[in-house]
Amino acid sequence: MATKKVTEKKVAARTTKKTTGCGHIGIVKNDPYLEPYEDAICGRHDNVLRKLSQFTNNGKKSIADFAAGYEYYGLHMLSREWAFREWAPNATAIYLVGDFNDWKEDDKFLAHRIEGSGDWELRVPLKYIHHGDFFKMHVKWNGGEGERIPAWATRVVQDEHTKIFCAQVWSPEQSYQWSVKSFSPSTSPLLIYECHIGMGQDAEKVGTYTEFKDNVLPRIAKDGYNCIQIMAIQEHPYYGSFGYHVSSFFAPSSRFGTPEELKELIDAAHSKGIAVIMDIVHSHAVKNEAEGLGNIAGDHNQYFYPGERHEHPAWDSLCFDYSKDNVTHFLLSNCKYWLSEFHFDGFRFDGVTSMLYNSHGLGEAFSGYGDYFNGHEDDNAICYLTLANVLIHKVNPKAITIAEEVSGMPGLAAKFEDGGYGFDYRMAMNIPDFWIKSIKELKDEDWKPSSIFWEVRNRRNDEKTISYCESHDQALVGDKTIIFRLIDADMYWHFKNGDENDKVCRGIALHKMIRLVTVSTINGGYLNFMGNEFGHPEWIDFPREGNNWSHKYARRQWNLVDNKDLDYHYLGDFDREMLKVIKSEKNFNRTPILEIWHNDTDQILAYMRGDLLFVFNFSPTRSFTDYGLLVPTGSYDIVLDTDNKQFGGNGLNDDSMMHLTNYDSLYVDERKEWLKLYLPARSALVLRKN
Structure with missing residues (x-):
């Protein structure tokens, strides 16, 4: 929601009024209409400060020290032995089973409970476990048992034939040697290329990190984008979920290659001056028990809210219980892990609206400021998100964080010191909705420049946004990209040079104008989904039973934009020149x-x-x-x-x-x-x- 106009008299009254509450009211000074909610804003801020004090032992250590759980939990090779640890308070016994013991319970691989905690630990000599071994936990609890993948597993692989997922010991003799030791993202402006590794190639198959590095990354660099936002990195059982039903939060998806190959991709991007941010999913988790966190040790609520809040009503997934310190520790450690171990430059947090509200924002209008402070907010999630931003910028002060949020919650992308939640940017989700509505409902002669100009600049003065015309959402089956809304089936018959009809000419012209007015009015950054820059003609439909498990529509047809006999290259060439012009103005955002x-x-x-x-x-x-x-x-x-x-x-x-x-x-x-x-x-x- 954009900042409302305030009279000079009201501003003067606000500046002379004695400050009350926590004193961190920068966002209230910037928007006096938040004044009635100052106590709530301060309460949320103070809640984060209390948690910070708790997690840092009153400041004796840093939040980055606290968020190092991945260094303790999981399987680790020490100098003389392997150490394995898991948080499973409801378990009565935990065995490691795998290639090293023929997948049978063996007392040598029986963990013991660490006294006074819900943690379990196993130590075995180095000779028993080797790099590449497959393994799981065999967990027992009162009334049941089952094989589970460790929550902190850093490598998870699906068997090609049985389709069963297993953890894999991953400890190569040589650790990856980074060629780019430190990297500073270019953010003036931030030009994001949203992409998916698996569908980033022409062939009808799942693409790899290496193929993306070799074939797609050079295109992105040539086109002038300075950041890639990679989807579906965290391991997920169902490929067609687009990576949003995560099972193993610390494991880069093995569908696309090895962890080292992902590091090579990030390293190569940095060498080209391209930042790499990850589409991170902390808003929910997959319901699968064998692969995910849904029932690690007989307690379905170990990681997730109990009762009515346990399941997401729209996403068929589980909702994290952000009130639990162990869950917060798990998620904060996840943030630090991807930054430290893989050199990601930040995150686009998915589903933030769902996290902010007990209702997940479903069925809510958010028509006034009171809707953000009426008691239906999840203060635990708000605290977690703010802590995550504090942590991320502690680990890497140059890191980029973006919130995918549709309700317009004030302060989301304002500084923590000012009473905000600390994101660097928020997605300007009103803009693609505006373009869809205009194309669908208005005749061309009814497009009003005043409305266009208002919509592309409709944002809070103290928060930076990422503007975009369309993302992956509009490219999925059941929806339509801008180019398809403009041209539809004529793309198949009249998109050859010299054979264009009026509908195609109109579509090409408006496609360029829509992008130009959107990118030229940014106050932070601009995002484009892979292939949309040249008007990719196909929707996205991942392999599923309904399409006979075909990869035909889960790919990007680069051959189309490379073919100078077709019109796609016109749009691609324009996008490249458009970004060049934007970058030619020094400090464009300012x-x-x-x-x-x-x-x-x-x-x-x-x-x-x-x-x-x-x-x-x-x-x-x-x-x-x-x-x-x-x-x-x-x-x-x-x-x-x-x-x-x-x-x-x-x-x-x-x-x-x-x-x-x-x-x-x-x-x-x-x-x-x-x-x-x-x-x-x-x-x-x-x-x-x-």
């Missing part, structure tokens, strides 16, 4: 968006950022000759033209022409003059002031 002109009747929109002038004509039928815009005095060169023939346009402008402003005595004091431009219908220009 440059204010200065509106020059909008006219809903003409469907014209113009604004400046630094020396860049953006001009849009959304009219489907009307072109304008010598359209006057009052701009800073000087000369202007066209640096990007959506109608240029190299981007599949008509080439109606002479883009080599320098445009000079025309004198007007009325605006001498403002140092402004009239710039007269030819604006073809359904096109946009970017000009640079010399």
Whole structure:
């Protein structure tokens, strides 16, 4: 929800009022409409401080020291023995079974309970267990028993024939040697390429980390993106879940290769100046008991809320109990693990709205500020998310954290010191919804520049956002990408050079304009899902029984954009040049968006950022000759033209022409003059002031 306008009188009253509560009310100062909820904001902040004090022993150690559970739990090779530990308070016995003992209970592999805790420990000589061995826990509890994968397993593999998942001992003789020792992400602006390793190749199969490194990463670098957001890294039993039903939180998915191959991919990205963030899932977990955390030791609530809050009503998954210190320790350690062991540069937290509210946000309108502070919030989850951000930025001060959140919770991407939750960015989820609604419900002549300009800038002043036109969500079966909404089946018949019909020409033009107005109004970053930059024609449908387990639609057809006889390359070429122009303006995020002109009747929109002038004509039928815009005095060169023939346009402008402003005595004091431009219908220009 964007910050509401406040009168000067009210602001003055707020600044003279004595500060009450915890004193960390920066977000209230930035938005006086939060004033009635200051006590709630301070209460949440103080709750985090109490937990920080508890976890750090009153500051005697750091939160990063606390979040090192992966160094203790799980299977570890020591100098003379193997040590295995698991938290399972409800267990009565835990055996390790595997290749090393023919999968039979053996007293040599019987763990003992550590007195006074819910932890179990096993130590065996090095000679008994070897790198590559498969293993599980055989857990017993009152009234039952079963084989389980350890919660802290760092390598989990699915048998190709039986489809059964097992933990695997992973302790190669040589640890991975990083070629890039330290890395600083470029965030001005942050340009994110959202991607999925398995479907990142042409072949009808599951792609690998190495194939992505060799074949896709160079494309991303060439296209100008400086960050990749990788989906489905944490191991998940069902490939078609897109990685959102996680079973093993510390194990990189073995479908795509080895842990070392994932490290090689991240290392290669860093060498190209590309940051790597992970789509992390801490909002829920898969229900599977044999593979996941659903019933480690006979207690279904060990990791998850009891009662009505145990299962997510919409996702068929389990909801973490963030009130338990052991669960918080598990999840915080998970954050540190991926940062420290794999050099990820941060995280996009999935399903944050679901975490924030006891209702998971389902069926809620969030129409006013009171909806964020009416007692239905999960304060445990809010505390965890804030602690996670404190930890992540303690481990790596340059790390990037992004919240996928739709309710508009104030303070989510504000600094912890100001009373916020500490995310660096939040997803601007209103924007793709706006574009879908516009394409579906409005005639082209009813598109209003004033509405477009409002929507792409609708955000809180003290929070940075990631703007995007569409993500993977719109590309899934059952939905439609922007290009498919614009062109539909005509993509299959009229997307060859010289064979375009009116529908295709319209779609190509609007696809470029929608992206340009979205990226040029960012205040933090921009995101594109893999293939959408060139209008990938197919939806995403993972292998399943309903499609005879086919990989046909779980891939990206790079051959289409590489084929110069097809129109896809026009969109890909435009996307590349668009990002180049955005990056050409130094400190783009810090440059204010200065509106020059909008006219809903003409469907014209113009604004400046630094020396860049953006001009849009959304009219489907009307072109304008010598359209006057009052701009800073000087000369202007066209640096990007959506109608240029190299981007599949008509080439109606002479883009080599320098445009000079025309004198007007009325605006001498403002140092402004009239710039007269030819604006073809359904096109946009970017000009640079010399």
